[in-house]
Amino acid sequence: MIQVENLSKSFTLHNQGGTVIPVMEGAAFDVAAGECVGLIGASGAGKSTLMRMLYGNYLAASGHIRIGGVDVATAEPREILGLRRETLGYVSQFLRVVPRVSTLDVVAEPLLRTGHALDAAQARARDLLARLNIPERLWGLSPTTFSGGEQQRVNIARGFAYDYPALLLDEPTASLDATNREVVLTLIEDAKARGAAIVGIFHDEAARDRVCDRVIDAAAFTPRSSA
């Protein structure tokens, strides 16, 4: 489902003397449908950079990232937008939403964008919010004023609302209590069972051991010169 080939990345800081920082070299791995792969490595090893490149958020310097028939490394913006709508979901650590939009609508949006009916989308959103223990009285409010943990759970509900064939999870269990952590791990297991290919960063080792089929050390892709 996800195929990464000879991927490299460097940052050029034009306004700081043109410093070039190579951050990744020769990254290559595959993730099959129904498989969950954990990215490991110390801070700065390039786990988040890799995730962002998979999502098309960071531009690849060279190499290929094939997800569902699209090469993210070379695709037009329009193709990446289509991929993100239909195929590739991303649960980031930060919730970014338009102010004033209700939590229920935020969660239902990925379903509406893929042509699901409003009532079905909202029913799914309600179910997820309830499972993630977001009190019903908050559903009509914008999540911008929520606590960190609540925002994180809204983000997860949104990421799992639509059944993406491929999912990227950036610390999905961070800042969650034991009950909610369990709910999230079950969601991940359900997604695997329906055949989703998942790449995740989990600092929570117990969670990683439970859901990941194998791990990839991002440090293996760190260029020698900067290591």
Added chain:
Amino acid sequence: MTPLLQVEGVAKFYGARVGCTDVSFDLYPGEVMGIVGESGSGKSTLLNCLAGHLTPDAGAVRFDTKTDGLRDTVTMREPERRMLGRTDWAFVHQHARDGLRMNVSAGGNVGERLMAVGARHYGSIRDTATDWLGRVEINADRIDDRPTAFSGGMQQRLQIARNLVTGPRLVFMDEPTGGLDVSVQARLLDLLRGLVREMGLSAIIVTHDLAVVRLLADRLMVMKDGHVVETGLTDQVLDDPQHAYTQLLVSSVLQV
């Protein structure tokens, strides 16, 4: 899929000075593109060239017309271009008073555009106007008030209603949230996003506010001194800018 708008090598010069030059891109149905850059970078000049308000000195602006497919709007006859401006296109000005008739009632402002495309039944025009005022969150009891009696944010929403009432397919926006305070901006952004999705609109938004494009635009074009220096997915350009100028622009935003 046919692009809704196909721009090729557009240039506009003011004497020896460059307004904008060598601009090319395709915009597909349902896409929202942001154009950012500092004052004087040529973004408004470009928008006006695209919308037919200025005649470019070079290049083609092809629009996918309902009847004849892609047509170059630069070489099109003036009446045809004006018809597009009333039907398939909409233009939201930064200053609502440039896009509204200030001495005509709110309902009249919305109804006028309907009449320009042939609506004649007073009752149904008024009903449509009332419906649209509601959609942009203006109370129905303000329908007979003139925009001069409206706040800046209300005027801007009225301008949007006037523009969208005829169901355009492409909306040009020049700093739509400029000069509004942040709470009003948020409300307007929410409204615009909802309308864009419901109506399947394509839009080109010129702004210098990076937060606005992040929330509204799928794609971004960065301009400097009349040239396009960078294009790409909005979040990619903002999070991993490649060009020196874009890096400066992104790193200059003040954190709240």
